[in-house]
Amino acid sequence: MVSKSVVNEAQEIQLAIDLVNLGARLQLLESETNLSRERLLKIYKELKGVSPPKGMLPFSTDWFITWLPNIHSSLFMNIHKYLHDHAEIKGIEAVVKAYRLYLEQALVAPGEESVLSLTRAWTLVRFFDAKILKFAKCSKCGGQFVAHTLDLHNDYACGLCHVPSRAGKTKRAKELDSPLAMVA
Numbered sequence: 001m002v003s004k005s006v007v008n009e010a011q012e013i014q015l016a017i018d019l020v021n022l023g024a025r026l027q028l029l030e031s032e033t034n035l036s037r038e039r040l041l042k043i044y045k046e047l048k049g050v051s052p053p054k055g056m057l058p059f060s061t062d063w064f065i066t067w068l069p070n071i072h073s074s075l076f077m078n079i080h081k082y083l084h085d086h087a088e089i090k091g092i093e094a095v096v097k098a099y100r101l102y103l104e105q106a107l108v109a110p111g112e113e114s115v116l117s118l119t120r121a122w123t124l125v126r127f128f129d130a131k132i133l134k135f136a137k138c139s140k141c142g143g144q145f146v147a148h149t150l151d152l153h154n155d156y157a158c159g160l161c162h163v164p165s166r167a168g169k170t171k172r173a174k175e176l177d178s179p180l181a182m183v184a
Helices: 004-021 026-032 037-048 067-086 091-106 118-129 171-177 179-183
Strands: 133-137 144-148
Touching: 004 026, 004 037, 004 091, 026 037, 026 118, 067 091, 067 118, 067 133, 067 144, 091 118, 118 133
Parallel strands: none
Antiparallel strands: 133 144
């Protein structure tokens, strides 16, 4: 008979593999599994072929409020909320399932990265749990969008209904619009 600890360790390893494959940082792996740091490093290196990136996790709520990240963050959080409320999926399982559904909807081109990384999505859920961020209802379309808890939301207009004048003016978009890009 297989002991319970062996089954739990196998589940933890599978969770770590899933998280690494979705782009999780080492700090996320350490928070969500009971595996040792050394074991997680081995798993990461085996799957990615390189050491995990160093540095702090994102900690500012402001990134989630800017135009494009807000749209993607809001999509993810609405999926997460639906899974939590209706499918009764909780914890890291809800984050992973919601993130996979988000990736299906975000339509990321091959070789490109999604706007919202798994680590940012996980951080976003933690900000909601801590009541630092919450949903604000758009007064025009009625959609639920990520917003700071302490901001005023009476006449809130989302980034889709009230597109900022410089929205989409990235270096990448500019390169694609250049005459040289059209020749290639």
